[in-house]
Amino acid sequence: MSKIVLTVDDSRTMRDMLMLALGDAGFTVVQAVDGVHGLEVLESMAMPDVIITDINMPRMDGFGFIEGVRKSERHRATPILVLTTESDSVKKERARSAGATGWIVKPFNPDKLIDAVRRVAA
Amino acid sequence: MDPLEAIKVTFFQECEEQLSELESGLLAMEQGETDSETVNAVFRAVHSIKGGAGAFSLEPLVRFAHVFETTLDDVRGGKLAPDNNVVKVMLRAADVLADHVRAARDGGVVEEARSQALAAALEALNGEAPLAPVVSAELDDMPGLEFTPLTVSEDDGFGDDFGFTPLAAGIISLEPEGPALRTWTVLLRPKNALYAKANETGLLLRELKRLGDLQVSIDRSELPGLAEMDAEHAYLTWTILLTTDRSQSDIQDVFEFVDGDCDLSITAEDFAVSPAEIGVLGGDEPFDVMALIQQAQAEVQAAPAPVIMAQAFAGPASPPAPAPAPLAAAPAVSVSSPPPSPVAAAAAVAPDAAHGAAAQQATIRVDLDRVDRLIDLVGELVINQAMLAQRVTESGVPRSSNIAMGLDDLEHLTREIQDSVMAIRAQPVKSVFQRMPRLVREVAAMTGKQVRLVTEGEGTEVDKTVIERLTDPITHMIRNAIDHGLERPEVRVAAGKGPEGTVRLSAVHRSGRIVIEVSDDGKGIDRPRVRQIAIDKGLIEVDSNLSDEDVDNLIFMPGFSTASSVSDISGRGVGMDVVKRSIQGLGGRIAITSRPGQGSTFTLSLPLTLAVLDGMVVSVCDHTLVAPLTAIIESLQPKAQDVRAIGPDAYVIAIRDTYTPLIDVGAMLGYRTTPLDPTKGVALLVEGEGGARAALMVDAIQGQRQVVIKSLEANYRQVEGIAAATILGDGRVALILDVDNVVAARRREKARSDAKLATVG
Numbered sequence: 083m084s085k086i087v088l089t090v091d092d093s094r095t096m097r098d099m100l101m102l103a104l105g106d107a108g109f110t111v112v113q114a115v116d117g118v119h120g121l122e123v124l125e126s127m128a129m130p131d132v133i134i135t136d137i138n139m140p141r142m143d144g145f146g147f148i149e150g151v152r153k154s155e156r157h158r159a160t161p162i163l164v165l166t167t168e169s170d171s172v173k174k175e176r177a178r179s180a181g182a183t184g185w186i187v188k189p190f191n192p193d194k195l196i197d198a199v200r201r202v203a204a
Numbered sequence: 205m206d207p208l209e210a211i212k213v214t215f216f217q218e219c220e221e222q223l224s225e226l227e228s229g230l231l232a233m234e235q236g237e238t239d240s241e242t243v244n245a246v247f248r249a250v251h252s253i254k255g256g257a258g259a260f261s262l263e264p265l266v267r268f269a270h271v272f273e274t275t276l277d278d279v280r281g282g283k284l285a286p287d288n289n290v291v292k293v294m295l296r297a298a299d300v301l302a303d304h305v306r307a308a309r310d311g312g313v314v315e316e317a318r319s320q321a322l323a324a325a326l327e328a329l330n331g332e333a334p335l336a337p338v339v340s341a342e343l344d345d346m347p348g349l350e351f352t353p354l355t356v357s358e359d360d361g362f363g364d365d366f367g368f369t370p371l372a373a374g375i376i377s378l379e380p381e382g383p384a385l386r387t388w389t390v391l392l393r394p395k396n397a398l399y400a401k402a403n404e405t406g407l408l409l410r411e412l413k414r415l416g417d418l419q420v421s422i423d424r425s426e427l428p429g430l431a432e433m434d435a436e437h438a439y440l441t442w443t444i445l446l447t448t449d450r451s452q453s454d455i456q457d458v459f460e461f462v463d464g465d466c467d468l469s470i471t472a473e474d475f476a477v478s479p480a481e482i483g484v485l486g487g488d489e490p491f492d493v494m495a496l497i498q499q500a501q502a503e504v505q506a507a508p509a510p511v512i513m514a515q516a517f518a519g520p521a522s523p524p525a526p527a528p529a530p531l532a533a534a535p536a537v538s539v540s541s542p543p544p545s546p547v548a549a550a551a552a553v554a555p556d557a558a559h560g561a562a563a564q565q566a567t568i569r570v571d572l573d574r575v576d577r578l579i580d581l582v583g584e585l586v587i588n589q590a591m592l593a594q595r596v597t598e599s600g601v602p603r604s605s606n607i608a609m610g611l612d613d614l615e616h617l618t619r620e621i622q623d624s625v626m627a628i629r630a631q632p633v634k635s636v637f638q639r640m641p642r643l644v645r646e647v648a649a650m651t652g653k654q655v656r657l658v659t660e661g662e663g664t665e666v667d668k669t670v671i672e673r674l675t676d677p678i679t680h681m682i683r684n685a686i687d688h689g690l691e692r693p694e695v696r697v698a699a700g701k702g703p704e705g706t707v708r709l710s711a712v713h714r715s716g717r718i719v720i721e722v723s724d725d726g727k728g729i730d731r732p733r734v735r736q737i738a739i740d741k742g743l744i745e746v747d748s749n750l751s752d753e754d755v756d757n758l759i760f761m762p763g764f765s766t767a768s769s770v771s772d773i774s775g776r777g778v779g780m781d782v783v784k785r786s787i788q789g790l791g792g793r794i795a796i797t798s799r800p801g802q803g804s805t806f807t808l809s810l811p812l813t814l815a816v817l818d819g820m821v822v823s824v825c826d827h828t829l830v831a832p833l834t835a836i837i838e839s840l841q842p843k844a845q846d847v848r849a850i851g852p853d854a855y856v857i858a859i860r861d862t863y864t865p866l867i868d869v870g871a872m873l874g875y876r877t878t879p880l881d882p883t884k885g886v887a888l889l890v891e892g893e894g895g896a897r898a899a900l901m902v903d904a905i906q907g908q909r910q911v912v913i914k915s916l917e918a919n920y921r922q923v924e925g926i927a928a929a930t931i932l933g934d935g936r937v938a939l940i941l942d943v944d945n946v947v948a949a950r951r952r953e954k955a956r957s958d959a960k961l962a963t964v965g
Contacts, residue, residue: 092248095215095256102207138248152400161402183402184461189258201411202461204404 085203086110086128090120090135090147091165096188100134103192104199117142121150124157131203133162134186137173145180152181161202165190215256217569219305222249224638226298231641234291243286246294247276253305265304268319272297275326284329293325299642385416388455390444391469396437398465405442411458416448572668575628582618582625583816583912589618590909590933619910622816626667630812633711633720634662636674640682640709647686654693654703655686660710666718666812673790674720674810677783681722681806682707684780689726689804699801701725717792717834718812723805729798731755738764756796760784793944817913819940820888821906821932825875828938830911830930831900835943837889839905842866842882855882857899859889867946868901873925890943898947909933913940925949 087109089100097113104111112127114120116139124130133151137144144164151157161183166173174185183202186195229246254269275294278284286294300322303314390412394405412418423441427433446455455470462468593611601607637659648655666674690696690705697703708723731752738744738758750758758764762781787794792810811817819830820839846858847866855866866887870876880901887899911930916923916939927942 093252093256094218095211095252095259098211098214099259102211138244138251140245140248159402178401178464181401188255189261201458202403202407204407 084108084110085131086112087199088112088114088120088123088127088130088133090114090117090133090139090144092116092136092139096136096165100195103190103195106192107196107199109199116140117144117147117150120147121154124151124154129156130160132199133157133160134165134199135162136165137177145176148177148180148182161204163198163202212260215260216305216309218256219253219309222253223298223302223305224635225249226301227295227638227641230291230295230298233286234288234295238286240280243276243280247273247280250276250301253301257308260308262308264314264319265301265308268297268301268304268314268323271323271326271330272301275330278330290329293322293329295641295645297322297326299645302642385447385449386472387445387447388452389469389471390442390446390455391467392442392444392459393467394438394440394442394462395465395467398462399436399438401461401465403462403465405440408458408462409442409444412444412446412455415450415454415458416446418447419445570628575625579625579629582622586618586622586816586910586912587931587933589614591935594933622910626816629668630665631668631671632663632665633671633674633718636671636678637662637709637711639675640678643679643682644686644707647683651687652692653686653690653705655690656704656706657682658706658708660708661712664711664713664718666711666810670718670790670810670812673786677786677794677808678709678720678722680780680783681808682709685722685724685726685804685806689724689728691727699727713812714809717809720808720810721805722808723803725803728800728802728804729756729759729796731800734758753797756798759796760794817911817928817930817940819909819911819930821909821911821938822886822888822902823904823906824870824873824902827875828906828932828936829869829902830909830938830940831888831890831902832927832940832943833908835890837891837897839886839888840899842885842887842899842901844883847882853879857882857887859899864889865898866901867898869941869946870901870903872946872949890947896947900941900943900946911938911940 085108087100087104089097089104089111090113091097091100092115097115101111101113112123112130114123117135118141120133120135121142124133135144135147139147142150148162148164151160151162158181162181164174164177164182164185165188166177166185177185184198186198190198226246226249229242229249232242233246250269250273254266254273257265257269272294275284275297279286279290284290300314300319304319306312307314392405392408394403398405409418409420421443423443424439426441427439433439448455452470452472459466459468589611593615596607596611640659641657644655644657685707686705690707691699691701693703696705706725708721710721712719735744735750735755735758738755738761739746741763743758743761743764744750759780760783762779764779764781784794787808787810790810792808794809795807796804797807798804817830818833820833820836822829822831840859842857848856848858848863850856853871855868856863857866858864866882868879871879880903882901885901885903886905887901889897889899891897909932911932913928914930916926916929919929923939925942925946926939927945928940930938930940932938
C-alpha cells in the first residue's frame, strides 16, 4: 500500500507541485489549504505517514498547525516536514520547537522532496 | 500539457489573486488598518509569489519579491512602522511586482531602472545593505559548502597529533578522486526532544545504512526498571561503526533534522577515541542493523506500549527499542505533559479561524468556453420551449390540459435554469475596480496632482462579458477625471478646496441594469471653452442655442478634444466619443452632469447581461418588435382629447397632466408613411436616458416574454433605433427596440419645438 502524505499549503501552485512530485513517486497525497483545514482533514483521513506543511498561511499558520498535531494523541508521532522558502534559521527553529520533524527548503526539486519524506517516513 | 507547465499556468493565475490581495491589503493599511491580520495577508501574498517564482526559477521576479518580502517582514515584526510614506512605497512596489509577474508570464522584461529604483526604495526602508540577504540565502542552499562539521571534529586529531596544518588540505586529502573506504564511529545519544518531534533512531540508522555498512551497539545501562521507566524518556546511547566511501559531511547530513536533539560525535576510526575510554558503552554485542530497523518499524505500526515494554525486557536476544514516545497512551506509563505554550497559541488562533471559515467560499474553476457553450444551449432551450408552447396552443389543446400545465412547469424550469446559468457568469465588478488604484497613482504622478480614489459597490455583479468590456471605458473616464477634471493642488487650495482631489468610482444595480459612476470634485466642465472649441471645429453653428446639458454633451461628439495638446494620459487618440460608442455597443448609455467649480459625474448604465432580456412583444405594421421591459413604465390607449399636435409630424400626449412626446415607432423605422391614428393604437410610456420620457405608439401589444438576444451587429449591421434581434417562439426574427436611441432621436428635434410646447402647456 502506498504511503500517505498530507500536504498543507495555501498556495495552489505549491499544492500542485507537491502533488505532482509525490504522486510521481508513488505516494498517496491528501491536501489541505491551511492549518485549520489541515487539522480538520487529519481527523477524518487515514493515518498519514508524513505531513508536509507550509509556514505562512491564513487562518492558522504552520506553527499553530504543528502544535495542534503534536497535541493530538493520534498524530503526535506523525513526522512533520515544514516548507521554508528561506534558510531562515529563526523560522526553522520556531518550527522545530513547535514539533516539526524536519524541513524542506523551497524551491525544492522533486528528488530533494522525496528524499526528505523518505528520511522521516517509517 | 506538460504537468509542470500546467502548474505554471496555475501559478500565474494565483499570482493575479495574490497581487489583488496585496493591493487591497496595502490600501487597507493606507487607511490605517495595520492590524496583524492585514499585514500578514500582505506578507503572505508576496511570500507566495516569491515561493512559486523560485520553483520556476523566475529570477528577476524572485529577486524583487525577496526585497519586498524583507521589508514586509520588518513591518510584520514591528521593526518598521507602516506609516503613510512606507505604504506608498509599498504600493508602488506592488505595481512593479505585478509588472514582474506579467513579464515572467508573457516573456517581457521589466524596466530595469524602475525595478531597481523601487528595490532601492524598499531597501532604504529596511535599512539593509542591498542584496545581502539573497546571497546568504543562496549560500545556505548550496550543498558541499557545509564546512562546519569538518572543522570541529577533525581539528582535534589532525592539528595536534599529525601536524596537518590548514583545514583545506585536510579536506583534499580526505576526498581524493577515487574515494577510499573509511570506517567512522558515530556516537549518538538521543534526547527526549528527538522523539517528541517524531524523529526515530531507527530511521537514522536506516539512512546511515544507505551510506555504507553498519555495526551498531547499544548502551542500555541507563534503562531503569519498568516501574520507574518514563515511556517518553530517552535512555539509550548508540555506537555505530559505519564503513563508507562518503564524506563526513554526508554522514553529518543524516543527522540534520536531529541537530541539537541528541549528543552526536562523528569521528574517523583511525583517530577515534575508543569507546571504552569515554565509557559510554555497556559492552553489548553488535546488532544486525536491519533487524533493528525492522524492529523500529514494527513498533511504530504495532501494539500498545506495555507490550513493547515487555518485549524490550524479554532478554538480550531481543534488542531494546528506542524509547517508544509515539505510543504514550498506555495507562501504566506516566506521560509527561506537553509544554503549555502550544495550548495558549492555539486558543489565540481559534476565533480567527472561525471568522476565516465563514469568509471562505468553496469555488471551482471552469473553462469559460464550457460556460459559454452552456449559455448558448440554454438560449436555444428557451427558444425551443417557446416554440413548443406556441405549437401546443395552436393545436387547440385547452389551457387546463395536462400537456399545457406540463409546459408551464417546463417554462418555469427553463427560466430557472437560465437564471442559474447567467449567475455562473455574473462576477463582481471588483476585478475591474481593482485595476484603478494603480492607474490613479500613475496618472497622479504624471500630472503632479494629488488624488484619492474612493470606490463603492465593488461587489456589484454583472455578466462577465460586460465586465471584460468595462475596463477600457472606466480607465478612460478616470484618466479624464484626473487629467481634465481635477485641478493642481495649488489651484485647488486657491479655490478653497483641499489640495487632494477625490475621484469616486461606484457601481450599483438599478432597475435591472448596472449603473457605474465616475465623479470628481474638480473644476467641472468649462462650458464657454467647450462651446468655443465646438464652434472652432465646426461641430455646431456659432449662434446655436444650447442648454448647459447640451454643451456638456458636446464632449461626446466625434472629433472633439478639450486638451490643447494631446497629453499622453488622456489623449490617446481616442475621445469621449469612442467611450460612448463602446458603451453603446454594450447596450449601455453614458451621461454627464457637471457643476462649475464642483466637479463632473459620468454615469454609465449597462444591461446586466448581454444574453437575455425581458421584453414586451408588440406589433407595428405587421412587424413584431420587442421593447425592453425595464424601460417601460406603463402602457395605455390614448384618448383623442389627450393627444395634441405640435407640428406637422409631432404630437404630444397628456398623461396625468404632463405632456409627453408621442413617437410613432412605425413611422420612425420607416414601416409606414402615414402616421398611425393614436386612438387606434397603444402607447408605451418609456423612460430613457436621464429620466427623459416619451410615449411610443405601436399597433398592438402581444405580450411579455423573455427573449434571447442575438446581436444584429454581428449578424447584419447596426441599425438606428434597434438594439438587437431575437428569435421568437414561432421561429421568426423580431427586432429589439433601442428605447434610448428612439427617445434621444426625438429629443434632438425637441429644441425646435420647445417654444410651441410651451404654448400648448
